[in-house]
Amino acid sequence: MLAPIDKISDAAGRLAGWMFFVIGIFIVYEVVARYVFLSPTVWSEELSRFLQIWATYLAAAHVLRRRQLIAIDIIVRASGPRLRRWCESLALLVIIIFCLVAVYFGAGIAIDSIRIGRASSSMLAVPSWLTELAIPIGFGLLLLQAVTELIRTLGGSTDISASHH
Template identity: 25%
Template sequence: MIRIIDGLSEAVGRVVSLLSGVFAAIIIYDVFMRYVMRAPTPWAFDLTKMIFGFYFIMLGGYALRHQAHVKVDLLTSVMAPRTRRWTEILGYLIFFLPFSFVFMLYSWQFGLRSLAQGEVTYGAVQLPVYPLKLAMGVAACLLFLQGIAEMLKLIVGHEDRRHADEVA
């Protein structure tokens, strides 16, 4: 189960990271059109905001898999390994999993409401917003699943592998 969830997070992270090239190309195109051709694009600003939002939210599970989230480990850094492991397990059970579960439920409701309304951006060009809002639900599911995998790693004693990933 851990390998499946880690593999899913890894695959999504690698595919989504490819969007950074698309994101950069749109920005370069828009800057070129605006300042060199004196013909700004009416769609590029909204589209780059949406792509950045998608990029940012979809990489949450990947970041958790690679221990790239911000941690306040002032207390756990001085704990014995066994105490640290159980403190982290409790942290996942008490804080992370309930929060990510609620985030998942509300994100799906948010995205489905946007889809039902056919929500679009306002302005000269109306781009659909619901794909980004539905992506929030997908991202929340991936984050929740990766949280389960990280907690299972702690339970079965894979914390050495987790810390080895940090160094690599």
């Protein structure tokens, strides 16, 4: 049951990595167009921002799977395995609760944008829901991975002091 969620998180992480790569290409293109050819684009900045938002939210579950979220663990690292497991479980529960809230309200905002036809104020006028949908999807993936990691932690099948890979 846990392996498919890991695979989804890894696939989302790879997709995010490619999105960041494309952002780099867009930015290089924009710099050359603007400063070499004196012909800036109307799309580069907005599409880069769009991809950055999606890549960031898509990468979150993958980062949790690899246990590379930012953490202050100086006290936990110095404690015994029982306290480490308890602290890890508590942290995962906080992540799960936050994800539930973000998915609920994020989906509501995206649905509202679809309903009223909200769009960006740029020349491209990208529908807002295309960006806003990254929040419930990204946090939904993070929620699934956090539940997976909690199951592993409670089952004792993970070493929280080291990453998975």
